Amino acid sequence: MTDLQSLFDRQRRASRETPDVPIATRLDRVRRVERLLDEHGAAIAAAVEADFGVRSPALTEVADLIVLRSLLSQLLRNAKRWSRPVRVRTPIYLRPARGWVQRQPLGVVGVISPWNYPLQLSLGPAATALAAGNRVLLKPSELTPRTSALLAELVARTFGEDEFAVVQGDADVASRFAALPFDHLFFTGSTAVGRKVAQAAAANLTPTTLELGGKSPCIVDASADLEEAALRIAHGKLLNAGQTCIAPDYVLLPSGREDAFAEAWRRAVARLFPRIDGNPDYAGIIGERHLARLHRLLDEARAQGARIERSGEAAPGSRQFGPALVLGAQPGLSLLEEEIFGPILPVLPYDDSAQAVAYINARPRPLALYWFGTDTAARDRVLAQTVSGAVTVNDTLMHIAHEGLPFGGVGESGWGAYHGETGFLRFTQQKPVLVQSRWALGPMLYPPYGARLQRMLKLLRLLG
Structure with missing residues (x-):
């Protein structure tokens, strides 16, 4: 098994070499997650049951797989539309310039998932990040060792390590994982552990989504x-x-x-x-x-x-x-x-x-x-x-x-949200782009300031 730092470095290099991931590649990656569930769902449910001692495959279907499959279907239907640039209205003082928001992958997304819903809360964020064009490292819980080991095996069979990989280990591995300079770190778990994850991520100014708990x-x-x-x-x-x-x-x-x-x-x-x-x-x-x-x-x-x-x-x-x-x-x-x-x-x-x-x-x-x-x-x-x-x-x-x-969540129950387009945008850099015109009014606001500026400001107030 490739070590944690090497895995991260490999994904980071791949994300920098190919920052623009074609929509066909993104959809293919989501379909591979879908096939993984379709072909190995029974084995995964059996692993979950073994980890819990008692938890029927039907309960795993209801508690994990229904929501997860719905999410994957939604990503396949909408990822192309969600990836398109979004035109925005240009204010009068910048016309005839044009502006839009270009939606790009962030790069490498880390996902730390919990034990209670070990499929929905691991593969859901991971698939959303893949649909947004990112590389993904997943650290599942050590409290569901059979499920985590099977996920690691199936993901390794289905994806290249520079696309999507699973890292197994205890709390020490999770701590080292959270300290990596991800482009985004997504954590689901307790408020107490969430505080530690936020502190580790802050050292690298890593943006985070924390899905925590509460009463x-x-x-x-x-x-x-x-x-x-x-x-x-x-x-x-x-x-x-x-x-x-x-x-x-x-x-x-x-x-x-x-x-x-x-x-x-x-x-x-x-x-x-x-x-x-x-x-x-x-x-x-x-x-x-x-x-x-x-x-x-x-x-x-x-x-x-x-x-x-x-x-x-x-x-x-x-x-x-x-x-x-x-x-x-x-x-x-x-x-x-x-x-x-x-x-x-x-x-x-x-x-x-x-x-x-x-x-x-x-x-x-x-x-x-x-x-x-x-x-x-x-x-x-x-x-x-x-x-x-x-x-x-x-x-x-x-x-x-x-x-x-x-x-x-909000406050101590977490920050950031996902699911649907909200989740897609959570793992997306929304890059503003302004294309200036040769007929731009901007030079009218250049110094030296004087009567010309006052006339221009008066005109802008009348038009605005």
Whole structure:
């Protein structure tokens, strides 16, 4: 395996030797990613299942591949149009000059991807960067070693190292990877690690996109149908056993409706997962350290008097963790301060919507916000008074599947967005070009200044 620095140097040389990548080459690279999935999807899903302990191929199809395939199809349909120069209107004082924005590849893009959705969150940014004409180095997570090794093997079979390559390794490799002088570095992961990536990239003035996490709230309005809200919240919370950056992290519920919501939650969980232990559609927790952290969060809440309702237990030795609803959680609990990243859902009562909004706004801005109800005026007040990376109304997670919507965080939940044309432009240098005319008015503004300049400024004001 070529070492990290050599791989980077090879891609950098190739990007500088051929800065203008033809659209046919770009589309061919995206099609190769598509063929890789079509031909080896079953083997990749099996590797993901082995890494998680329990995660059915059907869950990987729903959680990773549907969105990824949609993205690839969109890139193939639109990359040619997105690559074209964009004409812009020229201001009166520069006419008859012409101006446009030329869209060019940045060069070499680094992608550091997480373990929770190891296909969507690695190949999605990589394919978008390829469609924009870049070379790509991918560092997948060491917590999914089988999936990462298979991706490395398949990409090496499908691409030249100067086009797209996968680098495997632990946190030390990730640290060295982030310190390379990429033309753009794309990271998906925790806020804590995101800070380290940003610091490493800053040394080279490397522009970054950071897709981080945070505590994404659900607001259940008084006008909401609790049964429907509970089902959709349960789906969003329990997909991939809660190991989702945009999973609902806590529920804000009108005071007095806690018991009704708990009953609706129990019915929703039973409908989605009739059993927990051994259910292949209910993912395992990625590792023992993460499993121990979830137990610690519940133990602390229980010790502080919270009411905990479990919906099924796993067998001893299993990494599956049954859903837990937490009622009466007291301020200061870790599960109210840390991103949970597991199937634990605190429910917090509020007296009015202003109190719910104040609770959200007193905390770091979330990656996603979910609102449930039929009162559109109440909905619009919440949307106007809160800031989040994205919003889904009367559902959870689904904004990420909309290929026309940008996806990204704000504040501590990240910066920069991708998906669709937004992602394509994230990996594109939008170079402004001005072509001057021999009849340019500019010389009229040259010194020495005097009466001629005053006449010219008066004319520009009249025309402007």
